[in-house]
Every structure is written in C-alpha cells, then in structure tokens.
Amino acid sequence: MSYNDVLKMLETALVDADQLEDHYDVCKSTMANLDSNRAKAKKSGLSFSDDSYNAAKEKFDSGDYVGANEIASDCSQKFESCNSGFDTLSNLFEMLDTFEMKHTDDFDTLKDNLSELMAAGEFDKGIALCGQEESAIRSQLSDYEKAKALVSEYNEKIMDAKEHILIEEFVPDEESAEQHLDKRNSKEAIKISEKGIDQIQNALDNWRPEIKVTLPDDLVASESNRAVVVVENTGKAKAQSVTLVVDGIQVAGGELSTGEIPPNNSEEIVAGLIPSTPGNIPVKVTK
DSSP: OOHHHHHHHHHHHHHHHHHHHHHHHHHHHHHHHHHHHHHHHHHTTOOOOOHHHHHHHHHHHTTOHHHHHHHHHHHHHHHHHHHHHHHHHHHHHHHHHHTTOOOSSOHHHHHHHHHHHHHTTOHHHHHHHHHHHHHHHHHHHHHHHHHHHHHHHHHHHHHHHTTTBOOGGGHHHHHHHHHHHHTTOHHHHHHHHHHHHHHHHHHHHHOOOOEEEEOOSOOOTTSOEEEEEEEEEOSSBOBSOOEEEETTEEEETSOEEOOOBOTTEEEEEEEEEEESSSSOOOEEEEO
C-alpha cells in the first residue's frame, strides 16, 4: 500500500469520525428532547408506552445514531402533540367551568382515554382524540356566546318594540330562550331567539292600528252640538295620530284629531259638531 493510499484512508477515517460525531450530537439532542416530552407527559399524569423510547435507546447504545435519531424524533413529535393537545383541553375545561357548562365527557374521562391510547402506543389516535374534543368544546363555547348575544338582542328588540306594538305574545318565547340559556341549552336558545327576533321585526313591518270610531247618535241638525267622539285603537300597533273627516258635519273650532293612541287604548275628542242633516254619518279615518 502506497503512502498516498494510506493518506487517503486516514482522511476518509477522519471524515467518518466527524460525521459520526455530528450524528451523535444530533441524536443526543433529540433523545434529550424526547426525555423532556416524556417527563412532561408523566407530570401531567398521562400513561404511555416505552416501546419507541426503548428502541431508540437500543440503537443509540449500539452506535446507530442515525436510526436512533429517526425513531426518537418521530416519537418526540408525537409526545409533543399529545402534551399540547392535553394542555389545550385542560384550558378549555377551565373555561367550561367558568361558564358552568358541561361537556359530553368530563375531563378525567378524556384524560383516561388519552392515557389508554398512549399506553398502547397509539399516539396518532391520541392526537386525533385531542383535536376532535378541542373542536367540539370550542364549538360548544362559541354556541354559548352566540346564544347569550341573541337572547340579549331578543330582549332589547322586545323592549324597543313595546313603544310601537303589543308585545305580550312574544314574551313567553323570550322567557323560554332565557331559561334555555340558563340551562346552557345553547342551540335551543339560539333557535328560539332567531325565530323570535324575525317575528318581532315582521310585526313592526306589517302590523297596523285598527281604529273604531263611536259618534253620538242624537245630534240636532243645523245646530252646534257639544259632542264626545270616542276613537279606539283595537289593533296591535300604535296609532301615531288619528284625523276624522265626517261628510255632512261641520266641526266648530277646527278638526277632529287625536294624538298617539297605543294598542287597546282610546281617546275622546270633545268638539262642537254641526250636522247638515240628521241620520247616519259616513266617516273617513286618517291614521
């Protein structure tokens, strides 16, 4: 073997040694990260399988740092995802407690289910479980916030509508929505509130006052009669004002008109009426 061949062998050996040292450093860091994630899971009270860890450690101890790093890296990522999912669920359950809400499964049950999967080495299923429950709880919390806002809007809508229409028929449903919200039946509270808000708006848009006019029947023709005209609103909407135009009758001192008349209320107009002839009087009402 020539001097150059020996030199090349030495150079190759040095390169291999450097690469081996690099692989060792990388693997050692990955194993340390895996140890940290395992310790965190243990601190959280989670059970888990040691199979992947033992396989990685066996390769590490035998000098197969590349193989050990592949196993340890994959295992560490799965531990990290499970730990993160568990922490998220823990925080979400605290929020549920704050709002006095219940989930389908309680926290301890979900923790046991996650531990069971991790102990069986089913880390991917454990990650999926955390994601599924997180999505369900976030949806539950979102529904509650939406229900709370809609019930408040429903109540305000009724209070505002009170100035214009009869609201009595809407009150029972609004109270029912509040009761469902108190019981954390968010979806039912949302359903009732959305329907009720639409019904009130429809009433505001379409309900009209219904005016009944009662005229005295003992008027003397061609003379001024001090008379009381009763204007009654029998409808469900408030009349802003009512003006009466009576054919064949003169009104001494102005016109026959009222101010606002709420539903199921009436107003009396006292005026001097001068009919041209006795008999029935046609009345035109302007609301």
